[in-house]
Amino acid sequence: MYGGGEYDATSPFKSLIRAFYASLNFSFDGVSLVCPVDEVSAIVIDLGSHTCKAGYAGEDAPKAVFPSVVGSIDQMEVDDPIKSERDPGSVPDPKNVVRPFDSDKIKAKRKLYVGSQALGYRRDNMEDGVVVDWDIVDSIWDHAFRERLLIDPKEHPMLLAEPSSNTPQQRERTAELMFEKYKVPALFLAKNAVLTSFASGRATSLVVDSGGGYTTVAPVHDGYVLQKAVATSPIGGEILTECLMKSLESKSITIKPRYSFKRKEIRPGEFQTVDLDFPNTTESYKLYAQRVIASDIKESVCRAPDTPFDESAYANIPMTPYELPDGQTIEIGADRFKIPDILFNPSLVQTIPGMESFAESAHSIRGLPQMVIESINKCDVDIRRELFSSILLAGGTASMQQLKERLEKDLLEESPQAARVKVLASGNATERRFRLDF
Amino acid sequence: MAMAFKMATTGMWVTEECKNSFMEMKWKKVHRYIVFKIDEKSRLVTVDKVGGPGEGYDDLAASLPDNDCRYAVFDFDFVTVDNCRKSKIFFIAWAPTASRIRAKMLYATSKDGLRRALDGVHYEVQATDPTEMGIEVIRDRAK
Numbered sequence: 001m002y003g004g005g006e007y008d009a010t011s012p013f014k015s016l017i018r019a020f021y022a023s024l025n026f027s028f029d030g031v032s033l034v035c036p037v038d039e040v041s042a043i044v045i046d047l048g049s050h051t052c053k054a055g056y057a058g059e060d061a062p063k064a065v066f067p068s069v070v071g072s073i074d075q076m077e078v079d080d081p082i083k084s085e086r087d088p089g090s091v092p093d094p095k096n097v098v099r100p101f102d103s104d105k106i107k108a109k110r111k112l113y114v115g116s117q118a119l120g121y122r123r124d125n126m127e128d129g130v131v132v133d134w135d136i137v138d139s140i141w142d143h144a145f146r147e148r149l150l151i152d153p154k155e156h157p158m159l160l161a162e163p164s165s166n167t168p169q170q171r172e173r174t175a176e177l178m179f180e181k182y183k184v185p186a187l188f189l190a191k192n193a194v195l196t197s198f199a200s201g202r203a204t205s206l207v208v209d210s211g212g213g214y215t216t217v218a219p220v221h222d223g224y225v226l227q228k229a230v231a232t233s234p235i236g237g238e239i240l241t242e243c244l245m246k247s248l249e250s251k252s253i254t255i256k257p258r259y260s261f262k263r264k265e266i267r268p269g270e271f272q273t274v275d276l277d278f279p280n281t282t283e284s285y286k287l288y289a290q291r292v293i294a295s296d297i298k299e300s301v302c303r304a305p306d307t308p309f310d311e312s313a314y315a316n317i318p319m320t321p322y323e324l325p326d327g328q329t330i331e332i333g334a335d336r337f338k339i340p341d342i343l344f345n346p347s348l349v350q351t352i353p354g355m356e357s358f359a360e361s362a363h364s365i366r367g368l369p370q371m372v373i374e375s376i377n378k379c380d381v382d383i384r385r386e387l388f389s390s391i392l393l394a395g396g397t398a399s400m401q402q403l404k405e406r407l408e409k410d411l412l413e414e415s416p417q418a419a420r421v422k423v424l425a426s427g428n429a430t431e432r433r434f435r436l437d438f
Numbered sequence: 439m440a441m442a443f444k445m446a447t448t449g450m451w452v453t454e455e456c457k458n459s460f461m462e463m464k465w466k467k468v469h470r471y472i473v474f475k476i477d478e479k480s481r482l483v484t485v486d487k488v489g490g491p492g493e494g495y496d497d498l499a500a501s502l503p504d505n506d507c508r509y510a511v512f513d514f515d516f517v518t519v520d521n522c523r524k525s526k527i528f529f530i531a532w533a534p535t536a537s538r539i540r541a542k543m544l545y546a547t548s549k550d551g552l553r554r555a556l557d558g559v560h561y562e563v564q565a566t567d568p569t570e571m572g573i574e575v576i577r578d579r580a581k
Binding site for chain 2: 197198199200201202203204205222223386389390422424
């Protein structure tokens with residue numbers, strides 16, 4: 001099994017984990033006498049820095065998708081007004097596991113109070129896809145198992161997707177939590193990139209995974225990630241959202257969070273917006289609510305430009321209207337193309353007002369095509385050609401309109417003559433997550 | 439394991455028939471190509487179709503379904519620049535975009551087992567659409 005052999009030998013759980021790997025192997029081989037787990041379907045969880053995807057193995061789409069955001073409140077403060085203000089207008093329906101994506105966003109993290117001394121309602125728990133705060137991860141898993149999938153983790157083998165850059169310590173911790181707290185019968189950690197590659201029917205490919213918090217380029221050869229050639233950059237969907245927000249702010253457009261107003265139909269077709277005031281709302285929750293809107297703007301209007309972004313060339317392009325939840329319509333012009341182009345040319349960040357803090361580090365970050373070329377060049381000569389011809393796009397940010405075409409074009413210009421460049425988009429962002437269970 | 443070779447990572451078994459027809463193709467040249475498929479119920483890799491020596495590459499391409507995955511081996515005969523007749527055996531992993539993810543996963547993970555059972559494959563091609571396994575790709579690789 002890939003992954004199994006790489007486990008850190010210093011771990012005190014080593015033998016335990018080996019045993020579980022072994023039992024998992026047996027179930028894969030169909031020897032059901034040894035381990036009864038192959039009767040039940042495995043649970044697959046992909047905990048991303050932006051969204052968490054969970055579901056049953058063998059299905060085409062995840063059963064539950066919700067943001068990896070945890071509302072945490074100082075225990076002293078937990079009182080009703082705050083609670084109700086955090087999810088205004090949402091209809092809690094915990095039994096309905098399969099929900100449309102949008103409604104998920106507001107509600108999902110509602111019940112996940114983490115009783116630690118948190119500063120606000122929102123906390124990030126992942127950095128570059130690697131878990132930083134375990135309390136929060138724990139509560140996310142708990143939520144996924146008990147409230148979304150409605151299962152008992154004791155009964156199902158688990159398949160967790162992990163980033164290619166996961167450290168042995170992280171895996172150890174994951175295994176510890178899974179076995180000791182949730183008492184799962186079997187666990188397998190699989191690399192994101194490998195799963196993506198297999199899901200498209202290839203054992204060898206170059207996976208470009210651009211998600212919420214980061215972008216990874218990972219070559220996969222015969223089902224193994226070539227660790228040395230993995231390239232990552234911190235540019236992901238969240239940074240693009242951030243840039244879009246800052247850019248709109250500089251044009252004095254304010255995004256009103258959904259909870260801060262009520263919209264009434266006074267006459268048919270005519271609406272009135274009444275501002276509501278919640279003095280207790282923390283800054284970070286407000287920011288989160290604004291980000292949800294900004295990322296929707298990004299998803300609906302942005303597209304990658306065909307050529308590198310140039311301020312003057314795009315100055316006269318037609319504006320695209322977008323209606324904010326409070327009824328005001330904003331026009332988005334050059335930003336439509338400029339924001340996605342940050343993926344290709346990170347130094348563009350400097351031109352966006354309010355992003356100075358990030359701009360300093362932007363120099364060292366390479367654009368997407370460079371990352372791909374560099375990663376391929378670190379691989380063995382024999383497989384480079386094959387990698388060039390099977391570049392797989394995955395992740396939410398990579399499903400941006402026109403991104404595939406643009407990447408293909410940029411790579412054609414920079415790749416060696418003999419290579420056939422082929423970029424494949426692996427369906428939609430969520431489709432790729434699910435591998436089958438034997 | 440008397441009758442079937444077992445794949446290393448998945449629960450799939452390669453039937454003796456697969457190996458035998460491959461050997462016939464390799465030594466006796468009685469087949470031009472062989473198409474393999476996985477039967478999920480019996481967990482076996484079986485021979486889906488064999489092409490006679492008179493058939494060509496186009497017949498192989500036509501026998502691969504649009505919406506399901508397959509494995510195929512193809513015996514490519516060609517004449518080199520210095521007028522030498524040569525033959526190379528290609529292994530093709532066919533995983534079209536329209537097929538189910540489950541099938542793609544299954545075929546990708548089981549590929550290695552079949553590959554190991556088939557001794558004497560020169561080149562391997564992964565294809566998701568017909569352009570990736572066109573005859574020019576094959577010619578290019580065989581050079």
